[in-house]
Amino acid sequence: MKSIYKILALTLVLTVFVSCSSDDDTATELIGENSVTLEFDNSVGSDDLLLATSSYTNSQNETLTITRLNYIVSNFRLTNDQGETFTYEKDDSYFVTSEETGNTEVVLENIPAGTYVSITFGVGVDQEKYLQGAEGQGDFLTVAEETNMMWSWQAGYKFLNFEGTFTSETVTETTDFKVHMGSHGSSLDNYKEVTLSLGTDALVSDEMSPIVHLVADANAILDGAHKLSLSEQSVIMVSEEKSPLVALNTASMFTVDHVHNGTGHSH
Amino acid sequence: MFLLGGLFSAKANDLLEVESDCIWKNTDFEYFCDTCGCGGNGGSMGFGTGLNNNFIGLRYIGQKYRSRDGIFDNSPWINENFNTVQAWGKFPVSKRVLLNALLPYHFHNRTFADNTEQRIEGVGDATVLAYYLLLSQTPDSLVSIGAEHTLQIGGGVKVPTGSFDAANIEGTVNPSFQLGTGSWDYLFATNYGVVHRNWGLSASVNYTLKTENSTNYQFGNQWNLTLNTYKTYYVSNTISLTPQVGLGSEIFSENKEFGLKVSDTGGEVYFARLGFETNYKRYSFGISSMLPISQNLNNGKVEVKNRVSLYLNINI
Numbered sequence: 001m002k003s004i005y006k007i008l009a010l011t012l013v014l015t016v017f018v019s020c021s022s023d024d025d026t027a028t029e030l031i032g033e034n035s036v037t038l039e040f041d042n043s044v045g046s047d048d049l050l051l052a053t054s055s056y057t058n059s060q061n062e063t064l065t066i067t068r069l070n071y072i073v074s075n076f077r078l079t080n081d082q083g084e085t086f087t088y089e090k091d092d093s094y095f096v097t098s099e100e101t102g103n104t105e106v107v108l109e110n111i112p113a114g115t116y117v118s119i120t121f122g123v124g125v126d127q128e129k130y131l132q133g134a135e136g137q138g139d140f141l142t143v144a145e146e147t148n149m150m151w152s153w154q155a156g157y158k159f160l161n162f163e164g165t166f167t168s169e170t171v172t173e174t175t176d177f178k179v180h181m182g183s184h185g186s187s188l189d190n191y192k193e194v195t196l197s198l199g200t201d202a203l204v205s206d207e208m209s210p211i212v213h214l215v216a217d218a219n220a221i222l223d224g225a226h227k228l229s230l231s232e233q234s235v236i237m238v239s240e241e242k243s244p245l246v247a248l249n250t251a252s253m254f255t256v257d258h259v260h261n262g263t264g265h266s267h
Numbered sequence: 268m269f270l271l272g273g274l275f276s277a278k279a280n281d282l283l284e285v286e287s288d289c290i291w292k293n294t295d296f297e298y299f300c301d302t303c304g305c306g307g308n309g310g311s312m313g314f315g316t317g318l319n320n321n322f323i324g325l326r327y328i329g330q331k332y333r334s335r336d337g338i339f340d341n342s343p344w345i346n347e348n349f350n351t352v353q354a355w356g357k358f359p360v361s362k363r364v365l366l367n368a369l370l371p372y373h374f375h376n377r378t379f380a381d382n383t384e385q386r387i388e389g390v391g392d393a394t395v396l397a398y399y400l401l402l403s404q405t406p407d408s409l410v411s412i413g414a415e416h417t418l419q420i421g422g423g424v425k426v427p428t429g430s431f432d433a434a435n436i437e438g439t440v441n442p443s444f445q446l447g448t449g450s451w452d453y454l455f456a457t458n459y460g461v462v463h464r465n466w467g468l469s470a471s472v473n474y475t476l477k478t479e480n481s482t483n484y485q486f487g488n489q490w491n492l493t494l495n496t497y498k499t500y501y502v503s504n505t506i507s508l509t510p511q512v513g514l515g516s517e518i519f520s521e522n523k524e525f526g527l528k529v530s531d532t533g534g535e536v537y538f539a540r541l542g543f544e545t546n547y548k549r550y551s552f553g554i555s556s557m558l559p560i561s562q563n564l565n566n567g568k569v570e571v572k573n574r575v576s577l578y579l580n581i582n583i
Contacts, residue, residue, distance in 0.1 A: 041338065041339075043339055045340075046339060046340040047339050047340050047341040048337060048339035048341050048342055050341075054341075199530075200527050200528065200530070201527055203525055203527075208525070213338070215338070257338050257530075258338070258529075258530040258531070259527075260524075261483075261524050261525045261527060262433060262436075262482070262483070262484075262524065262525075263433070
């Protein structure tokens with residue numbers, strides 16, 4: 001019978017161990033600052049977006065092959081579990097993500113430690129920034145020119161550059177489509193903001209720099225809440241009627257897939 | 268009686284027992300976390316067991332998985348091969364207390380869609396488990412007329428002797444591609460067995476409680492359940508053959524990182540098991556395989572294809 005006591009004692013000791021170790025979960029205090037990486041992973045529905053090599057058919061029965069998907073994301077704000085919002089330095093807050101160059105990561109530096117629960121960002125360039133004039137744009141003007149995200153300074157930035165080919169019941173020949181959406185100078189404001197819950201808390205501290213993995217569903221651009229038929233109009237650029245709908249659709253294409261907490265050196 | 272015994276053992280929770288020589292004899296024992304060292308799909312290979320024997324031996328376990336490299340429906344599947352050689356043994360401490368010990372050596376590889384290969388190799392997590400025999404067979408039970416029951420309960424610890432590489436959990440591929448969990452884990456096991464003439468039935472329920480490792484990653488706790496039947500054929504005085512069929516299941520809780528649940532982890536898998544053991548004098552040679560009947564691991568992003576095990580034990 002002695003042995004059974006030994007076993008019971010052992011079990012008890014183990015239980016204590018285990019109970020103790022599971023209490024540590026949230027005890028860590030977050031101090032310092034670190035970067036937050038936002039990975040914009042482009043998809044078509046639940047499939048990965050593959051430029052030029054695969055096609056898909058949307059709900060309007062149009063079959064698209066996408067060859068370009070670039071967009072501007074800007075004005076990042078992070079909200080923590082206390083409801084406090086950290087606004088990223090405005091002059092550093094403009095980025096182009098481009099599927100063709102593979103540059104789809106946005107790294108926000110020097111974010112104060114905290115438990116972040118949601119993120120807000122803009123799609124495009126706001127009027128305030130644009131009205132600072134060409135000199136006020138800093139390096140971003142060059143970035144936008146190099147990534148085909150400018151018409152001209154007067155016409156302004158393309159917030160979205162979405163191109164490819166398509167066919168449909170009425171358009172049986174493979175036809176190019178171009179959807180370039182922007183604010184068109186200062187006459188039409190298509191800048192939109194998006195707020196997304198992160199789902200999993202993103203923890204920032206001297207030791208922790210999280211990666212937020214976002215998915216942007218390119219199908220939403222034409223086939224989101226607002227249906228835009230390419231058969232009807234295959235080039236949508238400066239359109240007072242359609243551009244605002246593209247802007248709304250584009251702003252709704254983002255979701256957070258998951259958050260990876262940790263040192264976040266690679267993904 | 269069989270049913271009662273099975274129910275009883277299914278309620279208790281504990282873990283493994285490394286058994287010996289006729290491994291199918293009596294209880295069986297599903298040792299898992301040693302194999303893949305880790306969470307999401309701790310490769311376990313059951314082994315049945317002969318509660319009466321003490322042994323040392325070597326076992327090879329091969330596990331094949333495929334897992335999704337990416338978050339999308341058209342993300343590529345990659346193949347993963349988990350290989351393990353483990354030294355294991357069971358030693359009596361007293362009449363009713365047994366000690367099981369196990370030290371694995373892993374050599375795993377996987378090939379990504381771009382044909383680059385990743386290999387990891389090294390010692391895995393060592394496990395020590397003590398069993399208390401609540402009910403044990405009489406020595407001549409194999410030829411006794413009535414049914415003989417055995418029941419063991421045990422507890423143990425898995426030591427983080429295997430390395431845990433945080434880089435392997437950062438992507439979106441199977442986070443269990445590791446040599447070890449990097450954590451001190453605690454095991455609880457119950458084994459029940461009944462033998463009647465040449466027939467035997469065994470059942471086991473094991474639970475592994477996993478703790479957070481030094482990189483604040485915590486693999487999900489794990490249940491392992493097995494049920495096996497076998498029959499022993501005595502070819503001569505020194506040779507016997509024991510075929511076995513059974514069922515096994517593994518149920519995993521979600522992994523956590525910094526106390527926050529990690530998406531696409533956890534899940535469950537149910538196996539059919541087939542095995543065959545040959546005993547010659549003091550030696551037992553066995554082969555067994557496990558094929559999944561149904562599974563949903565890591566939200567469908569990891570699939571077990573099969574497991575194969577070979578072992579050679581020497582009774583001591």
